[in-house]
Amino acid sequence: xxxxxxxxxxxxxxxxxxxxxxxxxxxxxxxxxxxxxxxxxxxxxxxxxxxxxxxxxxxxxxxxxxxxxxxxxxxxxxxxxxxxxxxxxxxxxxxxxxxxxxxxxxxxxxxxxxxxxxxxxxxxxxxxxxxxxxxxxxxxxxxxxxxxxxxxxxxxxxxxxxxxxxxxxxxxxxxxxxxxxxxxxxxxxxxxxxxxxxxxxxxxxxxxxxxxxxxxxxxxxxxxxxxxxxxxxxxxxxxxxxxxxxxxxxxxxxxxxxxxxxxxxxxxxxxxxxxxxxxxxxxxxxxxxxxxxxxxxxxxxxxxxxxxxxxxxxxxxxxxxxxxxxxxxxxxxxxxxxxxxxxxxxxxxxxxxxxxxxxxxxxxxxxxxxxxxxxxxxxxxxxxxxxxxxxxxxxxxxxxxxxxxxxxxxxxxxxxxxxxxxxxxxxxxxxxxxxxxxxxxxxxxxxxxxxxxxxxxxxxxxxxxxxxxxxxxxxxxxxxxxxxxxxxxxxxxxxxxxxxxxxxxxxxxxxxxxxxxxxxxxxxxxxxxxxxxxxxxxxxxxxxxxxxxxxxxxxxxxxxxxxxxxxxxxxxxxxxxxxxxxxxxxxxxxxxxxxxxxxxxxxxxxxxxxxxxxxxxxxxxxxxxxxxxxxxxxxxxxxxxxxxxxxxxxxxxxxxxxxxxxxxxxxxxxxxxxxxxxxxxxxxxxxxxxxxxxxxxxxxxxxxxxxxxxxxxxxxxxxxxxxxxxxxxxxxxxxxxxxxxxxxxxxxxxxxxxxxxxxxxxxxxxxxxxxxxxxxxxxxxxxx
Amino acid sequence: xxxxxxxxxxxxxxxxxxxxxxxxxxxxxxxxxxxxxxxxxxxxxxxxxxxxxxxxxxxxxxxxxxxxxxxxxxxxxxxxxxxxxxxxxxxxxxxxxxxxxxxxxxxxxxxxxxxxxxxxxxxxxxxxxxxxxxxxxxxxxxxxxxxxxxxxxxxxxxxxxxxxxxxxxxxxxxxxxxxxxxxxxxxxxxxxxxxxxxxxxxxxxxx
Numbered sequence: 001x002x003x004x005x006x007x008x009x010x011x012x013x014x015x016x017x018x019x020x021x022x023x024x025x026x027x028x029x030x031x032x033x034x035x036x037x038x039x040x041x042x043x044x045x046x047x048x049x050x051x052x053x054x055x056x057x058x059x060x061x062x063x064x065x066x067x068x069x070x071x072x073x074x075x076x077x078x079x080x081x082x083x084x085x086x087x088x089x090x091x092x093x094x095x096x097x098x099x100x101x102x103x104x105x106x107x108x109x110x111x112x113x114x115x116x117x118x119x120x121x122x123x124x125x126x127x128x129x130x131x132x133x134x135x136x137x138x139x140x141x142x143x144x145x146x147x148x149x150x151x152x153x154x155x156x157x158x159x160x161x162x163x164x165x166x167x168x169x170x171x172x173x174x175x176x177x178x179x180x181x182x183x184x185x186x187x188x189x190x191x192x193x194x195x196x197x198x199x200x201x202x203x204x205x206x207x208x209x210x211x212x213x214x215x216x217x218x219x220x221x222x223x224x225x226x227x228x229x230x231x232x233x234x235x236x237x238x239x240x241x242x243x244x245x246x247x248x249x250x251x252x253x254x255x256x257x258x259x260x261x262x263x264x265x266x267x268x269x270x271x272x273x274x275x276x277x278x279x280x281x282x283x284x285x286x287x288x289x290x291x292x293x294x295x296x297x298x299x300x301x302x303x304x305x306x307x308x309x310x311x312x313x314x315x316x317x318x319x320x321x322x323x324x325x326x327x328x329x330x331x332x333x334x335x336x337x338x339x340x341x342x343x344x345x346x347x348x349x350x351x352x353x354x355x356x357x358x359x360x361x362x363x364x365x366x367x368x369x370x371x372x373x374x375x376x377x378x379x380x381x382x383x384x385x386x387x388x389x390x391x392x393x394x395x396x397x398x399x400x401x402x403x404x405x406x407x408x409x410x411x412x413x414x415x416x417x418x419x420x421x422x423x424x425x426x427x428x429x430x431x432x433x434x435x436x437x438x439x440x441x442x443x444x445x446x447x448x449x450x451x452x453x454x455x456x457x458x459x460x461x462x463x464x465x466x467x468x469x470x471x472x473x474x475x476x477x478x479x480x481x482x483x484x485x486x487x488x489x490x491x492x493x494x495x496x497x498x499x500x501x502x503x504x505x506x507x508x509x510x511x512x513x514x515x516x517x518x519x520x521x522x523x524x525x526x527x528x529x530x531x532x533x534x535x536x537x538x539x540x541x542x543x544x545x546x547x548x549x550x551x552x553x554x555x556x557x558x559x560x561x562x563x564x565x566x567x568x569x570x571x572x573x574x575x576x577x578x579x580x581x582x583x584x585x586x587x588x589x590x591x592x593x594x595x596x597x598x599x600x601x602x603x604x605x606x607x608x609x610x611x612x613x614x615x616x617x618x619x620x621x622x623x624x625x626x627x628x629x630x631x632x633x634x635x636x637x638x639x640x641x642x643x644x645x646x647x648x649x650x651x652x653x654x655x656x657x658x659x660x661x662x663x664x665x666x667x668x669x670x671x672x673x674x675x676x677x678x679x680x681x682x683x684x685x686x687x688x689x690x691x692x693x694x695x696x697x698x699x700x701x702x703x704x705x706x707x708x709x710x711x712x713x714x715x716x717x718x719x720x721x722x723x724x725x726x727x728x729x730x731x732x733x734x735x736x737x738x739x740x741x742x743x744x745x746x747x748x749x750x751x752x753x754x755x756x757x758x759x760x761x762x763x764x765x766x767x768x769x770x771x772x773x774x775x776x777x778x779x780x781x782x783x784x
Numbered sequence: 785x786x787x788x789x790x791x792x793x794x795x796x797x798x799x800x801x802x803x804x805x806x807x808x809x810x811x812x813x814x815x816x817x818x819x820x821x822x823x824x825x826x827x828x829x830x831x832x833x834x835x836x837x838x839x840x841x842x843x844x845x846x847x848x849x850x851x852x853x854x855x856x857x858x859x860x861x862x863x864x865x866x867x868x869x870x871x872x873x874x875x876x877x878x879x880x881x882x883x884x885x886x887x888x889x890x891x892x893x894x895x896x897x898x899x900x901x902x903x904x905x906x907x908x909x910x911x912x913x914x915x916x917x918x919x920x921x922x923x924x925x926x927x928x929x930x931x932x933x934x935x936x937x938x939x940x941x942x943x944x945x946x947x948x949x950x951x952x953x954x955x956x957x958x959x960x961x962x963x964x965x966x967x968x969x970x971x972x973x974x975x976x977x978x979x980x981x982x983x984x985x986x987x988x989x990x991x
Contacts (some may be wrong), residue, residue, distance in 0.1 A: 312897040612916060614872065631886060
């Protein structure tokens with residue numbers, strides 16, 4: 001606050017404690033103040049609306065007295081705040097509103113339907129003024145007119161308390177024309193009578209309204225600030241990584257000084273300069289040692305606090321679902337007016353917390369579903385009564401916490417349900433279903449059709465079936481969050497939409513690396529350093545690979561080995577003396593270097609659980625869906641190090657200890673267009689100790705065969721582009737490949753096919769239906 | 785129970801069983817629906833009570849026919865990509881992404897120790913769900929939906945090990961083996977906790 005104290009020039013003398021005039025303050029400060037005001041005002045409006053709605057529901061006369069008092073005080077505070085920042089229009093409107101509430105407080109006025117409508121309209125106007133989107137053109141009253149309308153509500157002096165027209169109802173009433181469809185005419189006939197100044201609340205004896213005792217204290221934080229904090233915390237993580245690197249450099253310098261001292265001590269003769277030199281270096285060495293110690297301590301502290309901070313920020317981002325529910329009662333009220341329905345809304349589970357970004361993103365889908373429920377789901381009161389239902393419809397919105405970090409949001413209405421017959425018919429008309437299509441016989445099969453974009457954007461479905469456009473968009477928005485939507489309906493009775501959403505987007509920064517066939521993410525917090533090394537810099541100590549990093553000797557572990565997959569590119573690279581990327585991982589007080597195929601960069605990833613089945617794995621904490629839709633594993637740093645060390649000690653069953661094995665591993669190419677077959681074949685053959693590459697069809701396979709050497713090909717026959725017979729023929733015709741053994745694995749089990757395979761030059765022909773793991777491996781062993 | 789996605793048209797279900805008729809029998813859709821409505825509206829007699837028949841999703845695995853109770857099937861998917869996961873037993877084929885979520889995939893043949901009898905190539909996955917558990921099982925093909933009359937179910941053969949018997953409700957003539965999806969989902973050995981017990985499950989009968 002640069003000029004805050006200086007700008008407090010003159011105190012307002014009208015007695016509003018929270019207001020003071022600001023004159024001549026600098027522009028920047030004023031803008032900042034306006035920003036703060038906008039946030040505060042929005043809060044006030046939300047509270048006023050909430051109070052109004054419950055007042056409208058319970059009835060002014062029967063409702064608790066504190067409610068009116070609370071609304072009144074909120075309005076008063078808003079007025080004061082508006083005055084403080086010089087927003088005269090808002091202040092004026094608040095003044096008018098305050099007068100109405102004041103009259104209500106004193107039982108001089110009981111608002112009827114018309115009155116409530118006018119008050120809601122006033123709040124809309126205030127919102128519009130606040131957002132700067134107010135337009136006083138056609139139909140919508142300007143602030144001055146609105147004040148007139150509000151004044152028109154109140155009884156003239158001398159008149160008695162009017163009998164309220166409004167029935168006390170437990171539901172939000174439908175808007176009915178005969179209760180006064182329009183606001184009273186605004187004109188000169190309404191006397192602009194001066195309003196009595198509202199009595200000021202006398203601080204001490206009036207407790208703060210609305211706030212429940214025991215309610216947690218809340219602090220308002222701008223979303224942008226929070227996001228910035230989030231980004232800062234990430235930057236801090238990056239800084240921590242580079243600090244680690246600096247520390248390594250310092251240790252390197254220390255090592256060099258040590259070496260100098262050793263040599264100096266070895267040289268026998270010593271003149272005066274050298275003696276001085278020795279002392280000098282000795283001091284330097286000691287100082288540097290102290291410095292390194294200090295940095296190590298700082299680094300440890302930083303490590304800890306950055307971790308806690310990042311976690312804390314992630315937690316701050318969580319908000320109660322109540323913030324999402326906030327706008328629902330008002331929306332229901334307006335929509336039921338619009339569509340002439342009577343609707344009660346029941347909100348449950350507001351205390352459950354979820355990521356602010358999730359709640360924000362689901363706001364529109366929620367409103368859309370509520371609108372649908374009121375527009376198409378809930379019947380008109382007369383229809384409802386005729387079918388034996390209560391005249392008012394009920395929308396139940398329920399939030400519930402689920403296992404695996406998901407929340408469900410259910411939007412249920414007790415309306416007429418989805419007209420599935422029409423959905424079927426329209427689906428047929430639009431060609432989503434073929435006539436006589438038997439795959440969609442049950443209702444459960446038909447319901448998902450409502451999410452089809454073609455179907456739901458069709459106007460036919462809107463008018464016929466009762467579920468409008470935009471369900472496809474709801475589906476998309478929820479899916480984009482990593483959630484799902486399902487619908488269920490009971491004809492004539494109810495419709496429910498279940499939205500399943502992640503509690504947290506829990507994005508974190510990770511290093512994406514390639515290791516064998518895997519792409520995997522290493523949490524950036526655990527990555528101390530990434531560097532390139534060459535084969536010549538890798539030493540073997542006691543049969544274990546080690547690498548020098550900044551003066552320290554670290555165990556070097558092949559990531560692909562730790563993940564139990566073969567390292568596709570390794571062999572060729574090692575012989576070529578190419579530089580290999582190494583990722584240094586620190587976790588659980590241990591440090592190790594991991595050889596990866598490629599570092600694909602650091603990026604923000606959204607972590608998903610592995611589902612309820614894969615409860616706990618030592619090396620994998622979750623997965624993330626990459627941009628191309630494929631799944632990458634999110635790795636556990638401590639698990640990787642432990643497993644790496646275990647493998648290094650020879651505690652693992654052979655297949656990953658390739659470093660020590662003298663005999664080169666044989667390489668098999670599996671060609672198969674079906675992903676399940678491919679994975680199964682690959683697992684079987686890999687399990688027998690081969691290196692397996694895969695190709696999706698003959699052309700893909702032939703390209704790979706040209707690129708590197710294989711010892712055997714296992715191929716499917718029936719494949720797109722180039723089938724197994726053609727591939728075999730091509731291999732036999734190629735001068736470099738003619739001797740390559742080919743095993744055909746096929747579902748084609750006729751004599752002709754068998755003969756065709758043999759004619760093409762296949763060495764073995766295995767029929768899938770009689771496929772046997774042992775048999776395949778035996779054939780492979782025999783051929784190589 | 786509802787489907788997230790519908791069965792695709794090339795694996796359309798067909799309904800068999802008492803009184804339900806087959807849609808591909810040539811009669812018009814209207815006539816079929818009408819007859820079915822009549823059937824359904826008919827008062828329940830001792831001979832034909834609705835609780836006597838249950839809907840099963842029928843699929844084949846290794847050239848043998850199996851079925852799971854439809855109420856445990858949340859959807860049928862095609863998988864495009866499978867990521868293998870280190871530290872999992874062999875019956876876990878890997879994981880796949882389904883609309884942003886991660887689904888683990890189970891090879892029931894390996895779980896039940898059926899080493900022979902073909903390999904899956906249809907990329908089809910039947911997603912089994914109950915309140916607590918969810919995973920996909922590989923299937924060679926989806927045959928359709930069958931109404932199975934309880935009284936036509938034969939008990940699993942006595943030669944079956946007690947463990948194997950737990951996962952089988954019975955056998956219908958055909959033969960069609962009815963998996964007990966409920967107990968497969970609830971099976972503690974299906975849950976993977978690395979370093980924990982590795983499952984040893986009795987073999988299924990050769991039918």
